[in-house]
Amino acid sequence: QKEVEQDPGPLSVPEGAIVSLNCTYSNSAFQYFMWYRQYSRKGPELLMYTYSSGNKEDGRFTAQVDKSSKYISLFIRDSQPSDSATYLCAMSAGALSSGDKLTFGTGTRLAVRP
Amino acid sequence: EAQVTQNPRYLITVTGKKLTVTCSQNMNHEYMSWYRQDPGLGLRQIYYSMNVEVTDKGDVPEGYKVSRKEKRNFPLILESPSPNQTSLYFCASSPYPIQETQYFGPGTRLLVL
Numbered sequence: 001q002k003e004v005e006q007d008p009g010p011l012s013v014p015e016g017a018i019v020s021l022n023c024t025y026s027n028s029a030f031q032y033f034m035w036y037r038q039y040s041r042k043g044p045e046l047l048m049y050t051y052s053s054g055n056k057e058d059g060r061f062t063a064q065v066d067k068s069s070k071y072i073s074l075f076i077r078d079s080q081p082s083d084s085a086t087y088l089c090a091m092s093a094g095a096l097s098s099g100d101k102l103t104f105g106t107g108t109r110l111a112v113r114p
Numbered sequence: 115e116a117q118v119t120q121n122p123r124y125l126i127t128v129t130g131k132k133l134t135v136t137c138s139q140n141m142n143h144e145y146m147s148w149y150r151q152d153p154g155l156g157l158r159q160i161y162y163s164m165n166v167e168v169t170d171k172g173d174v175p176e177g178y179k180v181s182r183k184e185k186r187n188f189p190l191i192l193e194s195p196s197p198n199q200t201s202l203y204f205c206a207s208s209p210y211p212i213q214e215t216q217y218f219g220p221g222t223r224l225l226v227l
Contacts, residue, residue, distance in 0.1 A: 004156075043118070043204050043218030044157070088157065096145050096208055097164070101172060102216070104157040 003027050006089055006105030014113050019076040023089035023105045026070065030091040030103075033065050035074045038086045038107065047087075048074060079112045086110070116141045118219035120205050126225045127195055135190045135222050137205030143217070144210035146188040147172070148180065150201040151221075157204070163188055164210065195226045 006023045013019055021035075031052050036044035048063040050056045050072075056063045062075040072091070076083055086107040094100035118139045127133055139146065147162040149172075159172030163182040177199055179191040188207075192199060205219040 006156075008154075041221070043206075043220050045218065046215060090157075096162075097210060099164075099170065101159050101162070102157075106154060106156040 001026060003103050004089065004091060004105045007108055008106055010109040010111055012111045012113060013079055015079060015081060017079050017112075019079050019083070019110060019112075021074040021076075021087050021089075021108050021110070023072050023091075024070055025072075025091060025103075027091075027093065027103070028067075028070065029093035030070075031067075032092045032095070033063070033072050034090040034102070035061075035063055036088040036090060036104075038088060040085075044088055079110075081112045081114050084111050116217070118205055118207055118217050120203075120219040120222050122222060123220065124223050126227065128227050129196055130194050133192050133195060133224075135192075135203060135205075135224070137188045137190065137219060138186050139188075139205075139207040139217070140186065141207060141209070141217065142185065143207035144185065145208040146182065147206045147208075147216075148178070148188070148190050149204045149206065150174065151204060152201050160190070160203075195224075197226045200224060200226045 004025045033050045035048040037047045038044040053065045053067045060077045064073045086109045088107045089105040090102045092100045121136045148160040149157045151157045161180040163169045203222045208216045
């Protein structure tokens, strides 16, 4: 079983829809949680970062962490065609300075139809 | 412009022919890392470096070498490439010790025949 599970999609939604992207994980030591967006033929770019549990909002994006269920989510409100990309979740138990590493999900491909 | 650059972007080679993929960042970041991305497996770390002359193995280091002689450069070396190293490779850098801000390069697509 993988440490981080993510539905690969593709997920196709109409413009304006609310999108929910999710990851589950098995390592209870994870406490840093990130979402990266990766456009086709590009490197991943950091979208959201959350430490421990709770919610974080940034514009149309909301990240949620439920450590009790080992489940994280990314919500996109009023989705736009420019949101079409692959979304990767990533998490780690500690900081890079401690020699910890990020464990990535395999990514969910999202297509927003005009 | 703050960025991570990789060269080449695309490379086709044959088994056993040594190659180097260069990575350079202009942000004075101390932490640099190499990943490979494969379908169904996601991004996996190959090697990382916390500073000049300090490198360590990631999850999948076999068949790869790295060096960090200068802060800005972190080349990935495949001494004897094999077909199972066909993959999409990303270099990334991060200001130390802030983990959340990791900047990725544009990727290098490698095909080993």
